[in-house]
Each structure stands twice: as C-alpha cells, then as structure tokens.
Amino acid sequence: MKSKIAEAIKLKNLPVAVFRSETKPENALQFVEGKWGCVISMLNAASKGRTAVFDEQTTTCRGGKVGLGFQRFKLDHIEHFLSTGVPDGKEGEYYKKNPGLAAIYATGLPDVAPAKYVVFRPFSDLTEGETPEIVIFLVNADRLSALMWFAN
Numbered sequence: 001m002k003s004k005i006a007e008a009i010k011l012k013n014l015p016v017a018v019f020r021s022e023t024k025p026e027n028a029l030q031f032v033e034g035k036w037g038c039v040i041s042m043l044n045a046a047s048k049g050r051t052a053v054f055d056e057q058t059t060t061c062r063g064g065k066v067g068l069g070f071q072r073f074k075l076d077h078i079e080h081f082l083s084t085g086v087p088d089g090k091e092g093e094y095y096k097k098n099p100g101l102a103a104i105y106a107t108g109l110p111d112v113a114p115a116k117y118v119v120f121r122p123f124s125d126l127t128e129g130e131t132p133e134i135v136i137f138l139v140n141a142d143r144l145s146a147l148m149w150f151a152n
Contacts, residue, residue, distance in 0.1 A: 001126050003135075009146040011139065013047035015123040017132035020069075020115030028053040028119070031060065039064035046120035047138050054118045069112030079103040 003015045024030075028051040031037035038061060042052035056070040062078070065071045077086060082102040085092035096102035123135055137147060 001124060003123050005147070005150060006123070006137070008150070009137075009139070009143045011137060011143065013138045014049060016043060016046040016136040016138075017119075017121050017123045017126055017130070018134040018136060019119055019121075019130060019132050020113075021117045021119050021130075022115055024053055024055075024117055025051050025119055025121070027051070030054070031058040033058050034060070036060045039067060042120055043136065043138075046122055047136075049122055049125075051122070051125065052120040054120075055116060056114075066109065068118045069114055070118075072111070073106040073109070075103050075106065078106050082106065 003011075005011075006015050029042060029045055030053050031042075037059075039054065039059070042054070046052050054064075054068050054070075056065070059065050059068060059070060062071075062073070066073050079099040079102040080086045081090070081092055082105070083092050083094065083096040083099050096105060119130075121130065123132070126132065137143070139147065
C-alpha cells in the first residue's frame with residue numbers, strides 16, 4: 001500500500017503502521033526475553049523497511065510496556081523519573097514540573113485493550129487484514145509543517 005502523504009512531503013523514512021495482533025508476523029524483529037531494548041530503536045528499524053513485533057515478555061522497558069499497552073505505570077518511581085529525579089540520585093527527565101503533576105499524568109493515561117502482539121510494519125508492507133490503528137511519520141520541522149497544513 002502506498003502513502004500519498006509520504007510521497008507528497010517527500011518523506012525520507014517509510015511511514016510506520018502500528019496495530020495489535022494475536023499472531024506474530026514471520027521474520028519480524030523482536031527483542032530477546034530478559035534483555036533490555038528500546039521501543040524507539042524498533043520504530044527506527046520499521047521506518048527503514050523492517051517489521052518489528054512486541055509482546056509482554058520481550059518488552060522490558062517500563063515506558064515501552066506502558067506505551068504499547070501491556071501494563072500501566074506504577075507509582076513508585078515514574079513520578080520522580082518524569083520530573084525532578086529519583087531519590088536514589090538518578091536524574092529526572094524534567095517532563096513535568098514536580099512528582100505530583102507527573103503522578104497525575106502517569107495514572108491518567110487511558111487503558112489500551114491488550115492483544116498478544118503489537119506490530120510495527122512499514123505502511124507499504126501491510127497485508128490484507130492488517131488495519132493500522134496508528135500511522136507514524138518520522139519527520140523534520142519542515143515536513144511536520146506540511147503535515148499540519150494537510151491536516152487543516
């Protein structure tokens with residue numbers, strides 16, 4: 001399937017379709033169980049033509065598990081990590097002003113109905129029966145401006 005949007009904005013990377021599935025795609029990249037891996041690295045691989053798959057056992061990053069819908073944040077660490085820093089000395093991300101606001105954010109995220117797998121596949125490689133729930137465009141500021149123009 002071609003993306004007219006990707007062609008119109010001369011996208012350098014492929015758009016990435018994201019969908020849930022009960023079956024694991026063949027030849028998909030997947031993290032090894034028990035080893036840490038970043039979901040964003042798999043997004044990058046999908047934008048370059050590879051299919052990546054995630055499940056609850058092989059997704060070890062807590063943020064990645066939450067983002068993919070495999071679990072919810074637990075308030076014991078994340079409210080500090082997203083704000084001013086963890087009491088053990090680890091620096092915070094400073095996304096939120098303080099741990100209280102970070103806790104409101106972390107507990108207010110919507111529930112996502114789980115499926116066995118979450119798949120990142122190049123949009124052009126979608127097969128019959130695969131309907132993306134999200135399409136991700138990795139863009140620079142100029143292309144983001146073009147996407148905003150298209151949206152409005």
